[in-house]
Amino acid sequence: MKYREGIVVGLDPVELFKRELEPAETKIWMPLLRELCWEEVEWAANRTLPRKVCKPQRGENAAIDHLILLIEEIFETTAIGIWCNWYRSGKDWTPEHQDQYEAHVFTYSFGASRNFYFKSLETGLLTEYLLEDGDLMYFSPEHDANHKHCVPRSAEDGDRISIVIFTDEPYSRRSMEKIDQEQQSLMVTSFVSQLERLNPYMWQSFHNGETITLDTPEGKTQFRMRDGQLEIW
Ligand SMILES: O=C(O)CCC(=O)C(=O)O
Numbered sequence: 561m562k563y564r565e566g567i568v569v570g571l572d573p574v575e576l577f578k579r580e581l582e583p584a585e586t587k588i589w590m591p592l593l594r595e596l597c598w599e600e601v602e603w604a605a606n607r608t609l610p611r612k613v614c615k616p617q618r619g620e621n622a623a624i625d626h627l628i629l630l631i632e633e634i635f636e637t638t639a640i641g642i643w644c645n646w647y648r649s650g651k652d653w654t655p656e657h658q659d660q661y662e663a664h665v666f667t668y669s670f671g672a673s674r675n676f677y678f679k680s681l682e683t684g685l686l687t688e689y690l691l692e693d694g695d696l697m698y699f700s701p702e703h704d705a706n707h708k709h710c711v712p713r714s715a716e717d718g719d720r721i722s723i724v725i726f727t728d729e730p731y732s733r734r735s736m737e738k739i740d741q742e743q744q745s746l747m748v749t750s751f752v753s754q755l756e757r758l759n760p761y762m763w764q765s766f767h768n769g770e771t772i773t774l775d776t777p778e779g780k781t782q783f784r785m786r787d788g789q790l791e792i793w
């Protein structure tokens with residue numbers, strides 16, 4: 561996580577949020593996710609992807625809608641795409657690849673645990689993770705550009721579903737707040753420059769905690785002192 565003044569403002573290139581969903585919750589969603597419109601997709605002549613996949617729309621499946629909403633609310637972002645994988649057993653897998661959508665990637669894991677690794681394009685170095693039921697993996701578009709990723713085959717018998725949610729930049733709404741803060745400081749500057757021109761009557765009422773209205777670059781704006789803080793609206 562990236563912090564500024566104690567507030568989360570962004571994510572690291574890779575984050576693994578262990579047990580983001582409780583087992584009680586994944587148990588509810590797993591049967592619903594198995595009901596998605598799973599397909600075997602051909603990816604080369606006479607060859608199908610070594611797992612089942614599905615590309616649901618919003619409004620099709622309650623579990624998908626819930627997971628999208630969670631990502632959008634927790635990470636203050638907007639989902640721009642979704643892709644689902646169903647590994648029927650350890651024999652199903654995802655070969656090394658890059659997502660290449662220039663999007664931020666969040667992946668929820670349901671069911672059996674599977675290994676996942678990134679391979680650096682530059683050094684060939686592998687970074688391995690164990691993705692367990694309820695885990696949430698994140699990686700940035702920059703990380704995707706420099707690495708391949710893979711879910712190798714395993715001796716695991718159980719099935720696993722992964723829900724991949726592509727999004728805009730996480731916490732981008734907080735940059736809007738920053739813009740708001742910049743606007744606030746412009747207003748304070750405008751207020752201070754007008755203070756000396758206030759007539760004594762307005763000056764007195766302002767200091768008594770009353771609201772005064774002044775013209776600012778944003779139009780008519782109200783100012784008030786509360787507990788030593790200037791309030792503007
Ligand atoms: O199943 C996963 O955790 C990853 C799947 C994946 O990389 C993909 O669908 O692009």
Ligand SMILES: [Fe+2]
Binds near residue numbers: 657658659709
């Ligand atoms: Fe991928």
